[in-house]
Amino acid sequence: MSETQRTGPAIAGLRLSHFRSHRDTRLRFDGRPVALYGPNGAGKTNVLEAVSLLSPGRGLRRAGAEDLSRKPEALGWKIQAEMPGHELETWAGPGEARQVRIDGKPAPQIALSRLLRQVWLVPSMDRLWIEAAEGRRRFLDRMTMSFLPDHADASLAYEKAMRERNRLLRDEVSDPAWYAALETQMADAAQAITANRAQALTRLSQAQSDSAFPRADLQITDEEGWPDAWADRRRDMAAGRTLAGPHRADLRAVYAAKDMPAAQCSTGEQKALLISLILANARALSGEAPVVILLDEVAAHLDADRRAALYEALLALDAQVLMTGTGAELFDSLGPRAQRLHVTEGAGESGVKSIG
Incomplete structure (x- = not known):
């Protein structure tokens, strides 16, 4: 007990x-x-x-x-x-x-x-592995915040600075001085977000166990070199938004025993992988x-x-x-x-x- x-x-x-x-x-x-x-x-x-x-x-x-x-x-x-x-x-x-x-x-x-600390699993998450990346980022960030509550502050700081940058892009402001301070704020917050997410995945990996629910190998995919991408603003200005950064990251899972991407697994296997991660999340939080x-x-x-x-x-x-x-x-x-x-x-x- x-x-x-x-x-x-x-x-x-x-x-x-x-x-x-x-x-x-x-x-x-x-x-x-x-x-x-x-x-x-x-x-x-x-x-x-x-x-x-x-x-x-x-x-x-x-x-x-x-x-x-x-x-x-x-x-x-x-x-x-x-x-x-x-x-x-x-x-x-x-x-x-x-x-x-x-x-x-x-x-x-x-x-x-x-x-x-809370973790949850609801029916709307059943499509997590086959839906758009936004849902998986939200899932990843909620797990990350369960380990590192200050992750929320970094995420909010990044989102606030990015919204201001996006406003400049939509207004087609070209003066780099207007962007510099915002991109510095974004870079600082982005580094914290990336480090926090990586730490969360490490803890989840360590907390998964061999049981009735399969082990999931997890990886965060992200477009690398986003500070350089921000410096060349022509592509972002054409789109009217920031196209690179941790807000575009994705969480990928592989059913370890079968070496099969979660998106290609059966519905039952996808659910079992989710349950496995929820259990690992709770197990890793034990004692904190x-x-x-x-x-x-x-x-x-x-x-x-x-x-x-x-x-x-x-x-x-x-x-x-x-x-x-x-x-x-x-x-x-x-x-x-x-x-x-x-x-x-x-x-x-x-x-x-x-x-x-």
Whole structure:
């Protein structure tokens, strides 16, 4: 049994107020893996999304703050969480940006990642290996931020400077003096981004294990020599945007045992590779900070043997796990080792009942 399970969960209590389909939902967690089950549309994923917002960014659905408020009231929303030694709150009023409070004091979003690290897997990620590179960069950067929270600052600095550079390009400004300071800022941030990503891949590689989920060999592909590419601005000016840099990087994965690119693997193999990386990410974070793993509808796409193997791997981790599924039977192999919560929807409102 993991340390998290022995000493209690990373998140002991959760309250959702006017969040999505939840008018006022209060949950207590006892440290066992949490299995949230119920019909589609009942509000299971909304619980996972609320937990994901206890980290920097827009959560596992990448929704804007205005989209999270329960309709039709549109009063704004609030999420409150109880951790050992800390109380977390995040909320947004109508038309307002998301705010964070830690132990009653206002805090930047980045501060959340210093108290709690999160990894997640949702159905929209099933096409990760065959979709456009943007999704893989986002996946890579979220894993990187789980190890190195300051990666977010480097990414924001790069994006801000690049937006200003792109504005100059679109306006066809040719004076190099206007570009010099921005490109210096971009280069400094780009070096940090590249180093952080490389460190994350090293840690993921070291944390992968031989199990029911295949090992993935990972590589970051990037157009080299981007500082020189920025200096010759004719191509970028014709395009009206910056065409080279870490914002164009891609993450490539190879199914190691078969020496086969993930994009050429079967749908089941692609899912197994994803699960392998999520498990490695959580394993590599062990001991740094409390870890929460969010798995949305993951069991439905695995056969009984793979489900059982996943649950055993999760139980071996020093992490708090929350999973969703349409039926209680998907979690049968966990037996009493899981905390079961039945999620229902009635009169436009989600309800959650503890089953055991």
